[in-house]
Amino acid sequence: MEESNQDEIIGVDGIPNEDDPQPEPVQPENGEPTGEAAASERKSVKRVELIDCNAQNTLIFHYFSKGDYIECKSLIREVQEKYKEKNEAAHHVRGLIARNEGDLEEAMECFQKAYEYSGRNKKYYYEIGRCNFLLGRHQLAVEQLKKASEVMKNNPKVWYWLARAIYHFPVDKMENGKMFNPVESARTVLMKDDIARDATLTCFLGRLCEELDDKQGAIKAYQSALKLQPDNTEVMNLLGLIYLRMGKVQDGFMQLGNCLAYDPANSQAILTIGSIMQNHSDHDVALNKYRVAADVCDYNGCLWNNIGIGLLARNKAAASHSALKKAAFINPLNYKISYNLGVLHDIMNLHCSALHYIKLCTELQPQNSKAVGAMAVILSHMNDNKNAKLAYKKSIELKPFPSIVLNYAIFEYRMKDYAASSNAVKLYKELHAAGVKCSAPILVLTQNHSDPYECKIGSVNPLATTSLNACFKLYDTPKSYQAARRHCVSLGGQLADKINKDDSSLYSGII
Numbered sequence: 001m002e003e004s005n006q007d008e009i010i011g012v013d014g015i016p017n018e019d020d021p022q023p024e025p026v027q028p029e030n031g032e033p034t035g036e037a038a039a040s041e042r043k044s045v046k047r048v049e050l051i052d053c054n055a056q057n058t059l060i061f062h063y064f065s066k067g068d069y070i071e072c073k074s075l076i077r078e079v080q081e082k083y084k085e086k087n088e089a090a091h092h093v094r095g096l097i098a099r100n101e102g103d104l105e106e107a108m109e110c111f112q113k114a115y116e117y118s119g120r121n122k123k124y125y126y127e128i129g130r131c132n133f134l135l136g137r138h139q140l141a142v143e144q145l146k147k148a149s150e151v152m153k154n155n156p157k158v159w160y161w162l163a164r165a166i167y168h169f170p171v172d173k174m175e176n177g178k179m180f181n182p183v184e185s186a187r188t189v190l191m192k193d194d195i196a197r198d199a200t201l202t203c204f205l206g207r208l209c210e211e212l213d214d215k216q217g218a219i220k221a222y223q224s225a226l227k228l229q230p231d232n233t234e235v236m237n238l239l240g241l242i243y244l245r246m247g248k249v250q251d252g253f254m255q256l257g258n259c260l261a262y263d264p265a266n267s268q269a270i271l272t273i274g275s276i277m278q279n280h281s282d283h284d285v286a287l288n289k290y291r292v293a294a295d296v297c298d299y300n301g302c303l304w305n306n307i308g309i310g311l312l313a314r315n316k317a318a319a320s321h322s323a324l325k326k327a328a329f330i331n332p333l334n335y336k337i338s339y340n341l342g343v344l345h346d347i348m349n350l351h352c353s354a355l356h357y358i359k360l361c362t363e364l365q366p367q368n369s370k371a372v373g374a375m376a377v378i379l380s381h382m383n384d385n386k387n388a389k390l391a392y393k394k395s396i397e398l399k400p401f402p403s404i405v406l407n408y409a410i411f412e413y414r415m416k417d418y419a420a421s422s423n424a425v426k427l428y429k430e431l432h433a434a435g436v437k438c439s440a441p442i443l444v445l446t447q448n449h450s451d452p453y454e455c456k457i458g459s460v461n462p463l464a465t466t467s468l469n470a471c472f473k474l475y476d477t478p479k480s481y482q483a484a485r486r487h488c489v490s491l492g493g494q495l496a497d498k499i500n501k502d503d504s505s506l507y508s509g510i511i
Contacts (some may be wrong), residue, residue, distance in 0.1 A: 301331025
């Protein structure tokens with residue numbers, strides 16, 4: 001029975017016993033292990049995992065472009081910890097953020113690391129050069145930006161920052177004996193034919209041409225910038241200003257009108273147009289426009305200066321004083337504001353305060369002949385005739401303006417020095433013969449007033465350009481003085497027509 005059951009087990013000759021000897025594993029002929037030995041050997045081999053350290057770059061740039069610097073820096077920190085600070089893009093973006101936040105030293109460190117991990121890519125010379133420029137290291141900035149320009153010829157930003165770095169070089173004598181002109185050198189860099197251009201570069205080229213008194217070159221540069229960016233209101237405003245300086249009022253007004261068509265609340269254009277209107281005695285319209293500009297840009301010294309001039313023309317001396325004081329608080333180093341405050345205090349018969357502000361004006365601009373002439377007028381109002389005479393002579397010595405010469409002639413006549421008065425009248429006639437004319441409102445006033453001193457001098461008709469101090473002196477009778485007071489600001493007030501504090505602002509009034 002057992003034998004029959006054993007025979008039913010198919011494929012087994014006999015039941016294996018634990019005590020029986022186990023067969024030895026069969027070794028292959030080539031000597032390679034098989035079975036469990038081969039499986040264990042395969043498990044011991046380590047797998048190589050490919051790590052992509054640039055996987056998060058897209059998200060980093062996304063946060064940076066949105067301006068979310070907190071999330072961006074947090075992600076950069078995680079990426080650098082994970083990949084042992086070997087991500088080039090993370091270093092680059094971290095440097096850009098540090099530069100935007102004003103931490104220039106940290107920005108330079110980040111750009112240096114990015115430069116090393118990029119295989120010494122010369123494009124990082126551009127970023128490092130910009131940091132050196134912002135740190136005031138202009139020589140280093142020029143050297144690095146020149147290296148960047150070798151591989152980035154089609155990037156206009158490289159040439160723009162290179163020109164700006166050269167522009168800040170000091171004026172110095174070169175080895176050949178010629179003087180190095182940084183403005184001319186910067187313009188030469190930007191006028192190369194083989195460089196790329198954009199609106200920022202051509203706009204800076206226009207500013208350089210203006211500084212070199214090349215008005216036609218500046219106009220061409222601004223027009224080229226407008227072709228690249230037809231809706232650039234800053235370029236429209238600059239082009240309008242240069243047209244006004246050249247006497248092309250119609251073209252200037254057209255450019256300013258185009259600027260306001262694109263941006264009706266553009267404070268610079270409003271300020272410029274308002275000053276032109278004040279020059280034409282249209283103070284009400286100018287003040288209405290200034291109201292719009294004040295809503296956009298309240299903290300502006302030039303704006304409040306013009307508002308003060310307009311209020312003074314409307315016989316609102318107290319309101320004008322408040323506006324001019326606010327302008328002086330915002331911009332205390334603007335000599336025009338100090339001059340206007342001196343004029344205002346003299347109109348209010350506060351001669352000591354007027355002398356204080358005019359003296360401040362002359363300290364800011366020691367070579368300003370008209371400010372020294374205004375000081376002479378105020379000193380004469382204070383009966384300090386000795387110092388008034390010295391101030392008149394100093395003013396004429398600096399630059400003999402017809403209004404100052406005429407005031408000096410009247411002053412000497414009152415001091416009964418007829419010889420000096422006669423010489424001053426002769427000088428005035430020479431200046432008048434040279435072609436210096438007076439505006440129409442001044443002519444009307446001089447024809448209507450009856451100053452006995454002016455008639456005795458020889459019926460001199462003051463056709464020369466007259467300033468505020470000339471109005472004070474010529475119209476010394478009460479009625480004519482009040483008439484002059486209504487018109488003096490429109491004829492002689494110094495009106496700033498730009499928000500910028502640079503020296504390119506117009507004198508929109510005659511001083």
